[in-house]
Amino acid sequence: MNIVVLVKQVPDTWSERKLTDADHTLDRESADAVLDEINERAVEEALKLQEAHGGEVTVLAMGPDRATEAIRKALSMGADKAIHVSDAALHGSDVLATAKVLAKAIGTVEGVDLVIAGNEATDGRAGAIPAILAELLGLPQVTQVRKVEIDGTTVKAERETEEGVAFLEATLPAVVSVTEKINEPRYPSFKGIMAAKKKKVDTLSVADLGLDPAEVGLTGAWSSVLEAAPKPPRSAGQRVEDDGNGGAQIAEYLVGQKLI
Amino acid sequence: MTDTVNYTESVERRALRAAVADLGARYGQRYFLDKARTGGKTTELWAEAGKLGYLGVAVPEEFGGGGGGIGDLAAVCEELAATGCPLLLMVVSPAICATVIARFGTDEQKQRWLPGFAEGTTTMAFAITEPDAGSNAHELATSVRRDGTDWVLNGGKYYISGVDEADAVLVVARHVDENGQRLLPSLMIVPTDAPGFTFQPIEMDIVSPEKQFTCFFDDVRLPSDALVGAPDAGLAQIFAGLNPERIMAASFSTGMARFALDKATAYARTRSVWGTPIGAHQGIAHPLAQCAMQLELARLMTQKAAALYDAGQDKAAGEAANIAKYAAAEACAATVDQAIQVHGGNGIASEYGLGALLTASRVSRIAPVSREMILNFVAQHTLKLPRSY
Ligand SMILES: Cc1cc2nc3c(=O)[nH]c(=O)nc-3n(C[C@H](O)[C@H](O)[C@H](O)COP(=O)(O)OP(=O)(O)OC[C@H]3O[C@@H](n4cnc5c(N)ncnc54)[C@H](O)[C@@H]3O)c2cc1C
Numbered sequence: 001m002n003i004v005v006l007v008k009q010v011p012d013t014w015s016e017r018k019l020t021d022a023d024h025t026l027d028r029e030s031a032d033a034v035l036d037e038i039n040e041r042a043v044e045e046a047l048k049l050q051e052a053h054g055g056e057v058t059v060l061a062m063g064p065d066r067a068t069e070a071i072r073k074a075l076s077m078g079a080d081k082a083i084h085v086s087d088a089a090l091h092g093s094d095v096l097a098t099a100k101v102l103a104k105a106i107g108t109v110e111g112v113d114l115v116i117a118g119n120e121a122t123d124g125r126a127g128a129i130p131a132i133l134a135e136l137l138g139l140p141q142v143t144q145v146r147k148v149e150i151d152g153t154t155v156k157a158e159r160e161t162e163e164g165v166a167f168l169e170a171t172l173p174a175v176v177s178v179t180e181k182i183n184e185p186r187y188p189s190f191k192g193i194m195a196a197k198k199k200k201v202d203t204l205s206v207a208d209l210g211l212d213p214a215e216v217g218l219t220g221a222w223s224s225v226l227e228a229a230p231k232p233p234r235s236a237g238q239r240v241e242d243d244g245n246g247g248a249q250i251a252e253y254l255v256g257q258k259l260i
Numbered sequence: 261m262t263d264t265v266n267y268t269e270s271v272e273r274r275a276l277r278a279a280v281a282d283l284g285a286r287y288g289q290r291y292f293l294d295k296a297r298t299g300g301k302t303t304e305l306w307a308e309a310g311k312l313g314y315l316g317v318a319v320p321e322e323f324g325g326g327g328g329g330i331g332d333l334a335a336v337c338e339e340l341a342a343t344g345c346p347l348l349l350m351v352v353s354p355a356i357c358a359t360v361i362a363r364f365g366t367d368e369q370k371q372r373w374l375p376g377f378a379e380g381t382t383t384m385a386f387a388i389t390e391p392d393a394g395s396n397a398h399e400l401a402t403s404v405r406r407d408g409t410d411w412v413l414n415g416g417k418y419y420i421s422g423v424d425e426a427d428a429v430l431v432v433a434r435h436v437d438e439n440g441q442r443l444l445p446s447l448m449i450v451p452t453d454a455p456g457f458t459f460q461p462i463e464m465d466i467v468s469p470e471k472q473f474t475c476f477f478d479d480v481r482l483p484s485d486a487l488v489g490a491p492d493a494g495l496a497q498i499f500a501g502l503n504p505e506r507i508m509a510a511s512f513s514t515g516m517a518r519f520a521l522d523k524a525t526a527y528a529r530t531r532s533v534w535g536t537p538i539g540a541h542q543g544i545a546h547p548l549a550q551c552a553m554q555l556e557l558a559r560l561m562t563q564k565a566a567a568l569y570d571a572g573q574d575k576a577a578g579e580a581a582n583i584a585k586y587a588a589a590e591a592c593a594a595t596v597d598q599a600i601q602v603h604g605g606n607g608i609a610s611e612y613g614l615g616a617l618l619t620a621s622r623v624s625r626i627a628p629v630s631r632e633m634i635l636n637f638v639a640q641h642t643l644k645l646p647r648s649y
Contacts, residue, residue: 076275187283190313190326193275 001055001150003046004106005079006117006129007039009063009070013122023218024225025092026123028064035070038118040185042178043074045148046116047186053150056080058109062090062101068201075196076188082201083108089206092218095124099132101216104209106137108202114155115175119144130177140170146181269563273335280314280339289344289519289613295469296616301425302469305345309336310380315354318504320362323374329570330355330504334511334562341515342522344613346620348470348512349383349422351628355508357384357430360447360501364489369449376427384449385426386505387417387475388498395633397432397445397495402477404433404448404487411487413448413456413480419627423459423473426452431477432498435491444494447501449486456480466623467616499578503569505628506581510562510588513624517555517588517595520617524548524599527606544602551595558587579642586634589624596621 011017011031018027046057059074061067062085071082085105093101106112115137120127134141142148145157145168155174159166160181188196206213214220240249254260269277287305295302309315317332319325326332337350358377361369376382393399402415413433423429428451435443450457457480459473489497525548528539538544565580596617600607608615625631639645 072271072275076279187312188275188279189311190276190317190328190332193272193279194326194328196275197272 001049001053001113002058002109002111003049003055003114003116004058004060004109004112005039005042005046005074006102006115006133007043007059007061007070007074008036008118008121008123009033009061009067010036010121010123013037017123018230019225019228023092024228025218028066033066033069035073036118036121036123037185038121038178038180039070039074040077041180041182042116042118043077043079044183044185045178046114047078048183049114049148049150055113058083060102060105060109061085062093062098062105064091071201072196073188075199075201076192077186078188078192079199081199084201084203085205085209086203087206087213089213089217092221093216094221094223095126095128095132096222097216097220099129099136101206101209101211102129103133103136104211105204106133108204108209113172114150115139115173116148117175117177119177119179130175134175137175140174141177142168142170142174143177144179145176146179148176148178148182267560269335273332276314276317276332277335277339279312280309280336281343283309283312283314284340284343284345287343287345292345292469293467293610293613293616296467300469302345302347305340306347306349306380309340309347313378315350315380316358316378318354319358319374319378323362323370324378325374326378329566330359330507331563331566331570333504334507334566337508338511338515338518338559338562341512342518344519346468346512346516348468349385349425351505351508351512352386352421353377353383353426354380355504356386356501359504360430360488360497363500364447364493364497366485368485369488373449383422383426385420385422385429385452386501387420387429388432389417389419391416391418395630397498400432400434400445402431402433403436403442404446404482405436407481409484411448411482411484413450413477413482415477417475419462419472420459420475421472422470423452423475424461424471428452429457429475430488431475444492445498446491446493447488447498448482449488450477450480450482454480454482464619466619468620500574502628503565503574503577503581506585507562507565507569507577509624509628510558510565510581510584513585513588513592513621514555514559514562516617516621517551517558517592520592520596520599520614520621521548521551521555523612523614524551524595524602528602538602547598548602551591551598554587554591555595558584558591561587579638582629582634582637585624585629586631589631592621592624 012034015031018030020027050057057079059079059082061071083105117130130143131141142157145159147158149156153172155170157168240246313326314336317326317328318330321327340347354377361373404411404413428449431448431450432445433448434445456478459475461471461473464472528544529537531538561584565584568580569577600614606612640647
């Protein structure tokens with residue numbers, strides 16, 4: 001079972017996240033960067049499958065230099081090696097370009113049986129990468145799942161939706177995306193932390209992947225952001241003092257909002 | 261080697277801190293205080309930290325440990341304390357006991373004990389303090405004598421932490437010859453179930469799962485391999501274990517101080533009494549800034565002491581560890597006190613978890629070595645002033 005896990009470094013969800021004034025891309029400098037929590041779960045799932053079925057776990061990240069920290073965390077959890085696609089030309093890439101790059105990078109790993117991703121990153125929140133990637137790779141996609149099992153050459157998974165639970169199956173190789181219900185990620189052990197620095201990290205550029213820099217980044221993006229404004233602060237709201245008819249006033253308000 | 265000083269910790273040390281902080285945050289102060297108040301122990305946290313190798317970071321790799329240094333162990337202790345989970349037994353079991361056995365034990369003793377320290381499955385208490393020999397280790401009365409190939413231990417200790425949780429106690433005892441003459445002290449491994457060894461809890465006003473005990477040794481018979489190191493090594497070998505203890509005690513204190521300072525600053529940013537957050541008043545802001553500086557200085561000295569110790573410079577580490585322990589204890593007591601002040605009445609309410617730290621934050625001024633004895637040490641050894649006692 002050779003597994004590639006997609007990991008992304010994102011601004012800490014606890015910190016204030018901003019767009020840059022220059023090109024309305026994410027301001028990565030102004031916030032603490034962390035390995036996206038959903039990716040920790042993706043790594044955990046890969047490690048569990050590896051424990052059961054053997055093989056190698058490769059983590060793949062596309063991101064600026066400091067994404068090495070997120071890669072290291074995944075390696076310290078127990079992944080075997082990593083690919084880091086880092087190139088200034090990638091700045092501002094949209095989901096289509098990102099998926100293209102990731103697909104090429106996955107192509108550099110031999111004998112991939114499974115690609116595991118989080119269902120969506122906490123920064124971009126497009127949630128489209130796993131599906132686009134599966135299309136580009138020509139692989140079945142088993143997305144948004146809370147449980148994964150491998151049975152021979154079949155991947156079986158459970159997708160929970162508001163309507164119910166769907167039981168999915170696909171033939172390997174396949175692309176799987178997981179939700180936060182999938183597992184509780186392990187903490188890196190001290191030995192894992194110390195071993196991480198000795199593990200192999202291949203750093204690749206856009207050219208190494210045989211892509212044209214014009215296809216990716218801001219120039220290659222299919223849409224562009226013209227303007228961005230911070231969300232206005234929440235207004236104080238309307239306060240109802242109860243001097244006997246508070247209930248009626250609340251009902252009136254709810255009717256006014258067409259809520260009842 | 262360059263002679264530049266490196267003020268940033270390694271990537272691995274920082275990753276270790278982050279991982280331990282994540283683990284500690286999942287437990288948190290609520291867990292710790294609940295255990296303390298219901299007579300429980302932090303068994304789950306200890307076991308999980310042990311399994312992840314955090315308690316065994318400084319145990320040599322050949323015995324299943326992490327092969328790191330006391331600086332790594334101190335980072336673990338500090339980060340856990342900073343999440344509200346100060347583990348007192350870290351100061352004793354992996355820091356003193358495992359260090360002494362790793363440095364001075366025979367191969368058999370290492371095989372017997374170190375794998376357990378590496379995984380945190382073995383806990384060992386440490387006993388030096390006696391009713392008539394607290395700060396003065398030269399007056400120890402607990403004695404050990406030869407009987408054939410066995411050793412026989414007699415005497416007593418008090419204020420010994422965690423005996424009820426320990427597999428064994430590392431006891432400092434002095435050899436006596438046939439004439440009853442007291443000779444050099446040695447370290448004896450005494451299993452807590454050894455016949456003739458009894459212990460009783462001392463009632464303490466500290467909110468902590470760890471208890472302190474009075475220990476009695478009545479003709480406790482120990483096998484020949486109970487003695488660690490050379491019988492004639494004396495105090496020097498014991499002090500080798502006390503430097504890590506001081507570095508750990510300092511980290512325990514800086515962690516607790518960080519916890520209190522985080523709470524205090526969060527409160528000062530949001531609590532508003534006169535229309536602005538109280539943190540805007542310099543009467544609140546400046547003392548907190550002083551605490552932050554005192555704390556950072558203490559952390560810096562603690563890291564220096566750990567770096568010297570890990571570089572094998574025992575003598576320089578001794579001075580630095582004492583200074584770090586003093587600075588950290590003062591920073592901790594001052595910060596907890598100020599954090600309570602910032603919280604007003606809430607500072608004493610159980611819900612806010614600060615009153616619970618009051619006694620604990622003062623312990624570090626007394627144990628494992630008192631503020632006064634450190635001042636004596638610096639006066640005498642650093643400043644070469646005459647000794648008064
Ligand atoms: C919570 C807690 C946990 C502990 N855990 C352990 C443990 O696990 N193992 C262990 O062995 N011990 C332990 N101790 C004991 C601790 O190490 C001693 O309390 C400490 O060393 C001080 O000794 P003492 O209490 O006998 O004080 P004393 O030696 O009686 O000192 C009393 C006061 O006099 C001062 N003083 C003494 N001599 C001088 C001098 N020459 N000049 C100036 N001032 C002086 C001291 O600084 C102190 O303020 C613990 C204590 C506490 C409170």
